[in-house]
Amino acid sequence: MGSSLDLQRKSLVLRQLPSAARVVLAAYLISVGIGYFSALVQLHFQHASAGQFLPGPDEVKTAYGSRPNMGQLERLVLADESRPFNGAGQMREAFFRRAAGWRRDIRELAKEKNVSEDEAEKLIRKHRGLEPDAIVAWIRAGAAKDTYKDSTDAKSYKFVLPEEVASRIPDDAPSDFFKKNEDGKWTANIGEIIDNRCVRCHKPGARGAVGAIQLDEWEKVMDYVAPEGGSGMSLEKLAQSTHVHLLGFAMLYGLTGFIFSFTSYPATIRTVLSPLPLVMQVLEISCWWLARADATFSLGIMAFGGLVALGLGAQIVLGLFDLFDKKGKIVIALLLIAGAASVGVIYTQIIAPHIEHQKSSAIHSAS
Numbered sequence: 001m002g003s004s005l006d007l008q009r010k011s012l013v014l015r016q017l018p019s020a021a022r023v024v025l026a027a028y029l030i031s032v033g034i035g036y037f038s039a040l041v042q043l044h045f046q047h048a049s050a051g052q053f054l055p056g057p058d059e060v061k062t063a064y065g066s067r068p069n070m071g072q073l074e075r076l077v078l079a080d081e082s083r084p085f086n087g088a089g090q091m092r093e094a095f096f097r098r099a100a101g102w103r104r105d106i107r108e109l110a111k112e113k114n115v116s117e118d119e120a121e122k123l124i125r126k127h128r129g130l131e132p133d134a135i136v137a138w139i140r141a142g143a144a145k146d147t148y149k150d151s152t153d154a155k156s157y158k159f160v161l162p163e164e165v166a167s168r169i170p171d172d173a174p175s176d177f178f179k180k181n182e183d184g185k186w187t188a189n190i191g192e193i194i195d196n197r198c199v200r201c202h203k204p205g206a207r208g209a210v211g212a213i214q215l216d217e218w219e220k221v222m223d224y225v226a227p228e229g230g231s232g233m234s235l236e237k238l239a240q241s242t243h244v245h246l247l248g249f250a251m252l253y254g255l256t257g258f259i260f261s262f263t264s265y266p267a268t269i270r271t272v273l274s275p276l277p278l279v280m281q282v283l284e285i286s287c288w289w290l291a292r293a294d295a296t297f298s299l300g301i302m303a304f305g306g307l308v309a310l311g312l313g314a315q316i317v318l319g320l321f322d323l324f325d326k327k328g329k330i331v332i333a334l335l336l337i338a339g340a341a342s343v344g345v346i347y348t349q350i351i352a353p354h355i356e357h358q359k360s361s362a363i364h365s366a367s
């Protein structure tokens, strides 16, 4: 009895498949492995802060969790410059490192004041830092159209700055965007600040995603001023991510899991490991939604996301070894070693220096 069941089960293992089929499966598993690694690299560019390979708890929290109740524009100009330069990270660098003529301004000021470039950068930072503060003050004061700018006179200064910002404007260093009015009060030209710092990229006709976000008129700016409803990702984006993951990735993990379920490993291992990425993904995605209500769930996103990766990695490596006999196993081992070596080289030669570079420029800009 037992032996005939054994035989039946054995007749279903992958090793029995024609070698062409096994090579296809091996190539498939390897492609999935490489694809998954690229997805991690993409995650790095989208969400990791400077100096990190993968996003940490803080980054996951801001991407999915609840946020202080402010509009996207306010959040983006206040967020730390070390965060990625996109809609989930920050636009603060637009006032500094990504401002037109940033290096030139530093060099010129250093020459003019006869100080080092580091000193000059600090001075410019101190003054420019007032620009996002003025924008935020304007938003908190109601972001009224008649305080933005006068369309008949681009050089008008309409917004009277609150004391908290005005008191920090140095008398000796007038900026193009701040001026005292007849009553001796500091005023700001908010429209000019945004035109100068943001519209360079966010203008009609600019290509790609940046061009779709236009800030050249008060009406368009207002689209980004309304509070985001206390949450990171828009509901629309979250719903889209959810279906992309549940349909697309489910297909992928379903296949790798299915392949693994026909390996010759003990039934317990197969029963646990085969559905693991699928189940963990469902839990991870549930946490995306739960994190909107309570940011602690962003830890679940990291934990379950990590288990998806572990499960998939185990399926790929163990699955590959199970497909072939001794000779094939040696080839697989060599391939895996070569793969690990390439990842190592890519990491130390390209990714790590890139992260180091980010880290040092972030420290530089923070000082």
Ligand code: HEC
Binding pocket: 072, 073, 076, 077, 085, 086, 087, 088, 091, 092, 094, 095, 098, 194, 197, 198, 199, 200, 201, 202, 209, 210, 213, 215, 224
């Ligand atoms: C150097 C070009 C550049 C400058 C300057 C710039 N941005 Fe951006 N902005 C981007 C890019 C790139 C994105 C990400 C677009 C994407 O992939 O969705 C972005 C995204 C945004 C978004 C997110 C919109 C969304 O729907 O997710 C807002 C809001 C925004 N920028 C506001 C600003 C503000 C305010 C300024 C000025 C302080 C500014 N940007 C300056 C390039 C720029």
